Amino acid sequence: MANTKNSRSNKTAHVLNLLTEPGEASKEPARTPAAAPAPAPTPDNSEEVASAIRDALEEDLLSELSEETPVPAEPPLAAESPEPEPAPAEEEPVPEPEPEPLPEPEPEPEPEPVKAAEPQPQEPPQKANPMEDITYINVLQALVEDKVDKYMKQFKMCACRRCRTDVVALALTTLPAKYIVVPEHESVPMLSIYESRYGAAVTAQLIAACQKVSANPRHSGESDGRLRLGAPRRED
Numbered sequence: 001m002a003n004t005k006n007s008r009s010n011k012t013a014h015v016l017n018l019l020t021e022p023g024e025a026s027k028e029p030a031r032t033p034a035a036a037p038a039p040a041p042t043p044d045n046s047e048e049v050a051s052a053i054r055d056a057l058e059e060d061l062l063s064e065l066s067e068e069t070p071v072p073a074e075p076p077l078a079a080e081s082p083e084p085e086p087a088p089a090e091e092e093p094v095p096e097p098e099p100e101p102l103p104e105p106e107p108e109p110e111p112e113p114v115k116a117a118e119p120q121p122q123e124p125p126q127k128a129n130p131m132e133d134i135t136y137i138n139v140l141q142a143l144v145e146d147k148v149d150k151y152m153k154q155f156k157m158c159a160c161r162r163c164r165t166d167v168v169a170l171a172l173t174t175l176p177a178k179y180i181v182v183p184e185h186e187s188v189p190m191l192s193i194y195e196s197r198y199g200a201a202v203t204a205q206l207i208a209a210c211q212k213v214s215a216n217p218r219h220s221g222e223s224d225g226r227l228r229l230g231a232p233r234r235e236d
Helices: 002-031 046-068 139-154 161-174 191-215
Strands: 134-138 179-183
Touching: 134 139, 139 161, 139 191, 161 191
Parallel strands: none
Antiparallel strands: 134 179
């Protein structure tokens, strides 16, 4: 190390001498008398000196840096610490499946309105043929039916149907028949005219029939005497 420092000092001293010598040489002409002739110009070697000084300084600086700078010792390898085991990841909660939306019920089709049955046009009632709606009536029978109840009350007879039918039948047996044609379901027209003509004969036959039936009644407790004109007589 001492030899190295001495060599560096020698180089430095040499550089300093180079720096100081040109200065001294420049000062010497100042002390010469003014009358002396100017020396011949010498070539300027300042650039060479500066380059030599710069090279010497750089070499000296590099040597100092290489010697003084200690080589960094490699740091001891740190003991490898065991890497911490990663903590077990928490189990992510399994998302519950979203409930599927229930299908919307399809609207029931509205029932079609039932069309009311169109009333069928009624056929106009056919007019009955007046020649077909006719019948015949015995005028004397109509007079007997009209007067029989009056005379049966006068004789205080039984008013059952059997006694009444017997009286009507006996009276018509002795009276002549007198038929006329009239519209059906209509009363005998102009009955008063026929009564004035045949009334006396009808009255006489009704009185005789009431006397006979009252003396010999044909009714019984089990029979109500329902007989109609033209029906066969029942024998008790």
